[in-house]
Amino acid sequence: MDKEDLLGKWKLMSLIREFDLHVKDFSQSDEAFGYFHTSIGQEAVSVGVIPNINENDYLTSTYRNHSHGIARGLDIKRMYAEMLGRETGYCKGIGGSMHIADQSRNFIGSMGIVAGGIPIAVGAAFASRYKKSNQIAICFFGDGAVHQGAFHEGLEFASKFESPVLFICENNLYAESTAVEYHLIHESVINYAQGYGLKSAKIDGNDLERVHEVSQEFIEWVRRNQKPAFIEFMTYKMSGQYEGDKQTYKPTDEIAYWAGRDPLVLLANKMMIEYKVDPNLFLKIESENKELVQAAFNAANNDPYPSIDVMRDAVYAETL
Amino acid sequence: MTSRLLTYKDAINEALRQEMQADSRVFLIGEDVAGGAGRDEFPGATDAWGGPFGVTKGLVTEFGRERVIDSLLAETGFVGACIGAAFAGLRPVAEIMYADFLGTSFDQILNHAAKLRFTYGGISSIPLVIRTVTGAGFRAASEHSQMLISIYSHVPGLKVIAPSNAFDAKGLLISAIRDPDPVIFMEHKRLYMRESMVPEAPYAIPIGKGDIKRIGNSITIVGVQKMVNTALDAANILEKEGIHAEVIDPRSYSPLDIELICESVEKTGFLLIVDESHPRCSIASDISSQVVDRAFASLKGPIKMLTGLHTPVPYSPPLEDFFIPSVNEVVRYCTSMIKGENIVNRY
Ligand SMILES: Cc1ncc(C[n+]2csc(CCOP(=O)(O)OP(=O)(O)O)c2C)c(N)n1
Ligand SMILES: [Mg+2]
Numbered sequence: 001m002d003k004e005d006l007l008g009k010w011k012l013m014s015l016i017r018e019f020d021l022h023v024k025d026f027s028q029s030d031e032a033f034g035y036f037h038t039s040i041g042q043e044a045v046s047v048g049v050i051p052n053i054n055e056n057d058y059l060t061s062t063y064r065n066h067s068h069g070i071a072r073g074l075d076i077k078r079m080y081a082e083m084l085g086r087e088t089g090y091c092k093g094i095g096g097s098m099h100i101a102d103q104s105r106n107f108i109g110s111m112g113i114v115a116g117g118i119p120i121a122v123g124a125a126f127a128s129r130y131k132k133s134n135q136i137a138i139c140f141f142g143d144g145a146v147h148q149g150a151f152h153e154g155l156e157f158a159s160k161f162e163s164p165v166l167f168i169c170e171n172n173l174y175a176e177s178t179a180v181e182y183h184l185i186h187e188s189v190i191n192y193a194q195g196y197g198l199k200s201a202k203i204d205g206n207d208l209e210r211v212h213e214v215s216q217e218f219i220e221w222v223r224r225n226q227k228p229a230f231i232e233f234m235t236y237k238m239s240g241q242y243e244g245d246k247q248t249y250k251p252t253d254e255i256a257y258w259a260g261r262d263p264l265v266l267l268a269n270k271m272m273i274e275y276k277v278d279p280n281l282f283l284k285i286e287s288e289n290k291e292l293v294q295a296a297f298n299a300a301n302n303d304p305y306p307s308i309d310v311m312r313d314a315v316y317a318e319t320l
Numbered sequence: 321m322t323s324r325l326l327t328y329k330d331a332i333n334e335a336l337r338q339e340m341q342a343d344s345r346v347f348l349i350g351e352d353v354a355g356g357a358g359r360d361e362f363p364g365a366t367d368a369w370g371g372p373f374g375v376t377k378g379l380v381t382e383f384g385r386e387r388v389i390d391s392l393l394a395e396t397g398f399v400g401a402c403i404g405a406a407f408a409g410l411r412p413v414a415e416i417m418y419a420d421f422l423g424t425s426f427d428q429i430l431n432h433a434a435k436l437r438f439t440y441g442g443i444s445s446i447p448l449v450i451r452t453v454t455g456a457g458f459r460a461a462s463e464h465s466q467m468l469i470s471i472y473s474h475v476p477g478l479k480v481i482a483p484s485n486a487f488d489a490k491g492l493l494i495s496a497i498r499d500p501d502p503v504i505f506m507e508h509k510r511l512y513m514r515e516s517m518v519p520e521a522p523y524a525i526p527i528g529k530g531d532i533k534r535i536g537n538s539i540t541i542v543g544v545q546k547m548v549n550t551a552l553d554a555a556n557i558l559e560k561e562g563i564h565a566e567v568i569d570p571r572s573y574s575p576l577d578i579e580l581i582c583e584s585v586e587k588t589g590f591l592l593i594v595d596e597s598h599p600r601c602s603i604a605s606d607i608s609s610q611v612v613d614r615a616f617a618s619l620k621g622p623i624k625m626l627t628g629l630h631t632p633v634p635y636s637p638p639l640e641d642f643f644i645p646s647v648n649e650v651v652r653y654c655t656s657m658i659k660g661e662n663i664v665n666r667y
Contacts, residue, residue: 034461086636091635096461098461099462112420112464113420113421149424177368249363305636305638308642310639311636
């Protein structure tokens with residue numbers, strides 16, 4: 001990637017960061033409702049991976065979906081509208097923050113049930129192979145998901161039925177308040193992937209360039225070979241499980257260590273040194289993004305709520 | 321017995337603590353029930369999560385990590401293991417964070433917890449409690465808001481409890497832990513902060529006994545869990561209109577105290593069942609059919625069900641508010657029923 005490419009990626013990461021920071025603030029206000037899960041600190045994974053897939057490839061995410069949505073090119077105003085329960089939201093306000101997805105673009109869903117999306121992404125990949133459509137699926141989940149039956153059975157299905165799916169585990173060191181050093185039996189979750197015979201890698205998820213390179217290679221490999229593969233990205237959930245989490249379970253030295261490994265800071269530093277980028281440029285991008293997010297929020301906040309019929313009509317494809 | 325105001329959440333915490341003090345076979349397991357207890361140094365131990373709603377807060381400091389166990393994120397595994405542990409003589413209390421997640425361990429509950437005694441000739445006992453969290457109104461959308469009481473009540477071999485206040489919660493949880501059979505204990509997330517008078521000493525409320533929460537003779541309202549409170553609020557309004565509603569809280573849904581409901585209907589002649597769950601194959605439809613079967617002759621008008629819709633629970637506030645039966649609707653249903661007016665079902 002050249003300087004302009006990197007700047008573009010930084011800009012996208014910054015948009016995600018500003019979006020989540022806005023959500024974080026909003027979540028503490030009196031008007032807020034619902035559960036909000038941000039990806040602060042994990043932006044490099046979404047921005048490094050998602051732009052590498054094709055427009056018609058399939059995607060599944062989780063309740064921690066804001067970064068995946070923005071990296072997929074979703075409109076932040078419609079995302080906010082969804083979080084505010086408005087009819088203009090991606091799911092007409094029915095899904096909310098935990099379930100933002102744009103099915104019209106093969107973003108199948110953001111599952112609130114841990115690992116729920118894994119077999120579904122596998123099935124979409126299976127269908128692509130069946131249809132010989134050359135599409136693939138990518139499937140995001142956390143370190144906690146590897147304990148679920150849906151994870152294991154999904155990986156096994158993909159392996160057995162050679163489904164072109166790329167599994168992306170965002171290992172952010174915690175499943176809620178439970179640390180990976182306690183909950184993971186193996187040092188790395190790719191042990192499981194290897195057990196099912198998948199090509200796999202464990203990568204620094206805060207190094208945008210590395211994420212981009214490896215995921216690009218894996219995505220091409222999956223498409224070419226029509227087989228599943230697996231990447232574990234090591235990252236850190238800087239803002240805790242949900243907005244409002246006091247995070248007393250985190251050791252202070254760990255918080256400090258990861259503050260120094262903030263993916264936006266890492267990339268900005270690199271660009272300032274290697275490409276002599278003016279530090280003020282980052283500040284400028286940041287404040288532009290802040291404005292974009294605020295404008296998106298303001299616009300969404302004026303949109304109407306859905307009618308009861310919207311909900312009734314959403315239940316079955318066929319009108320009863 | 322000294323009593324004091326206690327929240328639903330603290331009453332549950334107290335029941336767990338007292339039963340753990342009394343019986344060393346009782347242990348808790350579930351995701352984050354201690355909260356970060358896995359690490360050797362256990363940072364933040366004194367302020368650890370105690371589950372996402374803080375219901376088990378403080379128990380790990382009193383009983384240690386051997387008895388308050390942060391499970392892995394694997395419900396089939398730990399619920400199944402609790403069944404085996406119960407067979408082997410322990411008294412496990414498992415926590416499934418939201419009732420919606422029971423699905424991931426459903427086979428262990430449906431085919432094993434419920435049948436391990438029956439299939440092998442009625443010899444063993446599976447003294448297991450699965451605590452879980454029900455209910456809409458939290459803007460938590462379709463995967464974190466379901467009731468599902470009816471699904472579990474459908475399965476022979478399971479007992480199902482869903483208390484509506486702190487007093488019942490404590491007494492029924494103590495009974496559940498002492499019970500020889502598997503019990504699904506459902507806690508409504510929107511009741512956690514609600515207070516009522518709760519005795520300090522341990523006490524047991526028998527499973528399968530309903531409770532008349534308000535005496536009246538004009539109409540019987542059966543509320544399901546949080547809807548008991550909705551019904552009570554409505555009853556206060558109805559009182560001003562000269563309608564004396566009797567409000568019944570079944571408290572247990574399997575076994576169900578149908579006699580108590582029928583006795584009330586024999587007195588009032590009208591029955592409204594208020595349940596925030598979906599209408600089909602529900603607790604409301606079950607109670608309705610049983611009352612028709614047993615007390616048809618006493619009915620002065622059709623039984624009505626005021627329930628949620630035949631849709632999953634939506635996120636958007638006006639939609640979710642519409643989904644959940646309201647006090648005003650209960651009032652409207654009751655007045656229309658007594659006047660013999662036709663009511664168009666909302667679902
Ligand atoms: C089957 C199931 N069990 C429990 C939960 C409650 N829960 C929500 S998020 C979470 C932790 C998930 O951790 P991880 O997979 O590492 O993802 P992260 O939140 O760190 O991104 C848990 C236990 C759930 N949503 N689904
Ligand atoms: Mg995690």
